[in-house]
Amino acid sequence: MSEGHPIKAVLIAGPTASGKSALALELASRADGVVINADSMQVYRDLRIITARPTQDEETRVPHRLYAHVDAAVNFSAGAWVADAAKALEEARAGGRLPILIGGTGLYFKALTAGLSVVPPIPAELREDVRARLERNGVEALHAELAIRDPRAAERLNLRDRTRIARALEVIEATGRSLLDWHHEGQPPLLSKDSFRAVFLAPERDELYARIDARFDAMLGAGALDEVERLAARGLDPLLPAMKAHGVPALIRHLRGELSLEEAATIARADTRHYAKRQFTWFRHQLPEFEWVKPEQAKRWLAAAADGARASG
Template sequence: MSSSPDNRALLIAGPTASGKSALALAVARAQNGMVINTDSMQVYRDLRVLTARPTGEEEAQAPHRLYGTVDAAVNFSAGAWVEEAARVLAEVRTQGKLPIFIGGSGLYFKALTRGLSAVPPVAAEVREDVRARLESDGPEALHAQLALVDPVSAERLNLRDRTRIARALEVVEATGRSLTDWHSEGLPPLLPPEGVTALFLAPERDELYARIDARFGRMLDEGALDEVAMLAARGLDPLLPAMKAHGVPALIRHIRGEISREEAAEIGQADTRHYAKRQFTWFRHQLPEFAWMTVEEAGASLARALVS
């Protein structure tokens, strides 16, 4: 990482439980860095334990930004995150610190390095109307409606993909244009490619899955169930991102007495393992410029790169 200090940035991506946070904190302490959340679930203040956000002790060791800043009732988007990330990046540059973007949300990293489609915010009343129709009529009916106004999106979406069908339909109804049209008009990337060091932490799969299972168990012991109980009590739309965080739907079912704690844990663990598998696949195909390595290899590589 020998470019101008004003252009430097470190991107640490990887599946959940891969060791990203510890590595980012070590680099931030050694290199006058600021840790910037690049995870779509860790933005929510309601789920500190269940999303494995940094602890207060960790946050005291180096500056952290964009963690726990959004209420669970907000349908926070990648576009909204980019706006916040641009503000934080300006702050980092002013302070002369190294920006360390860390997380597992591929779309956020793609927005940093390649830009993002310019879909405008959807008015709350439009979103609520579409979601109400989704609940009353079902996803197949909304898919049929979508096929009339946005056949391109409808063709590529599964008939049971509730979230994406609702999203595509609400964009058309709010803006008069399809998602395909909006995706053709992009926002520029935040980071110049010449200053970026981009890593993807890739532990051995069986080891990673064992860590995921163990960590989920610790989360339950450390207050995750209480977090979800408070979230469930708010009666929020189940399609909101925070309500679909890994473990939340299953733990809500346990709170309602529908399944045991052990069954909820098994579902949460399985969902998280499946998500980790998707993260591997997504980064391999969507962001091949990220260098894949173990956390040990990454530590050694960064030690060399950041002093050069």
Template sequence: MNSHRESSNAVLIAGPTASGKSALALELAQKIGGVVVNTDSMQVYRDLRIITARPTPEEEARVPHRLYGHVDAAVNFSAGSWVTDAAAVLAEARAQNRLPIFTGGSGLYFKALTRGLSAVPPIAPEVREGVRARLERGGVEALHAELARRDPASAERLKPRDRTRIARALEVVEATGRSLTDWHRDGLPPLLPQGSFKAVFLAPDRDALYARIDARFGAMLQAGALQEVGRLAARRLDPLLPAMKAHGVPALIRHVSGEISLEAAAEIGRGDTRHYAKRQFTWFRHQLPEFEWVRPEAAGEWLSGVIPGRVGDANPES
């Protein structure tokens, strides 16, 4: 099992949603003795197995999977929190001499993994709740005006109606006395420096990908996604939490509450997911050019080049 040391310390498999990342990672992990590490910001949530297309329990039982469904939906999980967890998983994989295979669609997580991240400390819950209360009471314009007084650089950089980021910037300056800009300047080093990994971005044909996204949303509903979202809605969590904004969740919650039909909710969910996939193509192209773009049907050949003589054709179907 030592052969992977010769070619890379880790393999990174990114791509738009529904491009076949999970199947490719599973194929590689089975053949090389690896561990699959979730690098998707929504698949961390325990409450969202079906609607986020997490690996099935059967797939998770075939090889070690880490950082899937380990966070409660009530938690505002951040890229920094994920990096902390990923560092522990990376150390575990190295101790067991297993190839870590990071797979997912969250560009910020991959960027934090390979480029490092700002060292913003955890924000106390009472500070976060105070900022959110002011947001609800006075509106986003008032919060942006407050940010402009306390952290002009961040306020100028953010769109005046970006509720989530304005609240985040204000939380940081209130909790730490320093701006996000200052924290970003003094960052944490990358877990995987350049040269220590092989990275691929699965780039399917757009029309075929969008058709798969539409079909998969229907399959999710058949598998119980509506019931899953209904259980989440019953918790009455803050709608600003990341888990409450997962693709398909807001629209299905509107259906559960009687606002719109299931057909309308499904169409919104499919459309949001297609738009997200389009943004993923653009983000990775501009932000992470070190990822090699490969069509899913050629992924097995790419892996053979990464781990010579150990990997056959992969089946990119999930």
């Protein structure tokens, strides 16, 4: 951020297992802050363990917002998160607290700092019809249908990307307009470019991957399999975001007898490592305003952020 402008928020991003939560907790303690979730999986109340949500002890140390406030049956969107985040920011400011937004979901931070396209709500019956056609006819047939209705969107999508193909088709059917067109119109950002400090924690890859593997093993030890079993018992649409949280699909396959627990864990660890790699790429290209720091430099960055928050308070 530019010098001379008051800090109205601090943004802490980074790949999964990079140490974001500890940094946010310490900053909130030092700067009278409130921690606001910017992770698309930690919004779901059904998934505390498998998404590494803050512990109950951590949540009692400083105020936390937008965690576990959405049911897994809800297809929660970035637009819905922006609306909730706007309320959380207003509440924090009204209480004289520093908003600290933390997470790994790049689209949420992009919406926060650059705005977001607004697609009208899709009628539930239309969404269910598209999902039924996807299951009945397969992703190739749905992509062929999209190519007729919205060739520009179809051309940009991977032929195997079930979720985005279904999303693009339901938008063109519901609105008569391409999803690409909606992306050009939208909400303004919640934060102006000079009103925040933003950091991206960037551990060395080998170190990060080792932490990811160890953390998944710890999740299993803490009861992640039981948590996923309770979720699976609800019989929800497998295309819902909560059903695709890292580790959930593989553990469900284990519960069905399709994989051993070790095979499921191997898949989950690999999926999470691949996601972390995509996070590095996305933030580097989409959010250049974030300062990249190594975890060992985070304490120094935190001290500067806390000082800046006090100076602007």
